[in-house]
Amino acid sequence: MRSSRMLKSVFFFFESVKTHNYYLFCSWSLIALTEGLLYNYIINKIILTKFREGLAVLAEGFFITFEGIEGSGKTTQINLLAEYLREQGYQVLVSREPGGTALGEKIRELLLDPQYDSMDYRTEILLYAADRAQHVREKIKPALEQGKIVISDRFVDSNLAYQAAGRGLDYEMVYQINDWVIDSTWPDLTFILDIEIKEGLKRARALSLDEAGDRLEREVDDFHQRVRDAYLEMAEGERFALVDAGGDREEVQKNIKKIIARRLF
Template identity: 50%
Template sequence: MYAIRGNGVKARGKFITFEGIEGVGKSTQIHLLAENLRDGGYSVLVTREPGGTPLGEKIRAILSDPANGNMSAKTELCLFLAARAQHTRDLILPALLEGTVVLSDRYADASVAYQGDGRGLGPEFVKEQNDWATDGLAPDLTFWLDLPPELGLSRVVKRFADQGVAPDRLDQETLEFYRRVRKGYHELALQTPARIIRVQAEQPVEKVQKEILSAFKQFVRKQETSGVS
């Protein structure tokens, strides 16, 4: 499928994103899908936001640092946008132009849900800023791993306890915050049902992956039927 930038450049690869609150299992599902696609002959790039580039990883460290707990919502959004702009230009677009399948752990939808709804900056405002930062690049397909916030947070608490480390700044939010974020994702899914596929993340890992892989294959078949490469 062609992903169109604002300046008209066509990217030939497939841009697949994974979204959801903390604890939904995005990293696990991305790893499994990447393995399945590589076994099927696809060239695959796995990346994440914030991050993906040296600058993006430095910005991620700032955003994650508990010492920055007093960061304003506007500052947070600006940092995410800066990382996303660099990520899009330096990593995602070049990979797409080479025909690679890009699997990203979060992208622009995350800011709409987290900063737009969670922080209260407004989803429409954040969408406008995303469009500017990404030159209009949008995912071809998005898997929203949905989970009740209570369950997601309990998974996060257990993970950090098992690892013996303290949660970072982004993992220390309230239950009410994650409820707003989940609501934001729900609204996005209603607005773009052809792109965003809701997957119930409380299912067993294998069942979640089976559902994701099936949806990806259906997406590819639709491309082939419509003559899009």
């Protein structure tokens, strides 16, 4: 019986740290105190260190990113979610990539300007990396250290989808470049908003100053399909939450809130 409760407490602990779930954490604490597990040699060696790490994780901010093809509605859903979280009493920083900093906005102009349609793919990935390095150092890390929820419109996964899958660059190279520039600042939760490419591009181009869209929106459909396929494959990972973005914005936001309730509260 005691060993069963010990195993249960171990399960509650690791699940609470992995998911940042306060209630599971309390369940672990209660069982641990009741059974005297905090004084057990084995638990001390295997778990107690993780317990201290767990407290640090729970005390930090929460990093959310939104991904998806052009016109998937990321900006709209981010603004709705940020408003909702602020109403719940959270401090929220909303940012975007490329951009998010004064330097990043200049890089954004270069990356999206159609006049640079001959930009080499290696130049492109390194510009994204420069933007992200500044973004993480100047905005994201400081906000997380202050216990804020950070919501970013695109992050590393955009490079993996657009530059690795879309452009055909080496996946491992793209991953390693990004892992270096973000300094281990990976998102806690990533929403992938999924929509048919023709509908997405129609939406995106309707909002563009140029009917043809920006430099990325002008890419051929096959490129955008490769990007979408890459996102759908990513969505199978634990960090990701796939959301159908084809409905109206209220319906999409309702589904996002359901996921947030499971992952954050």
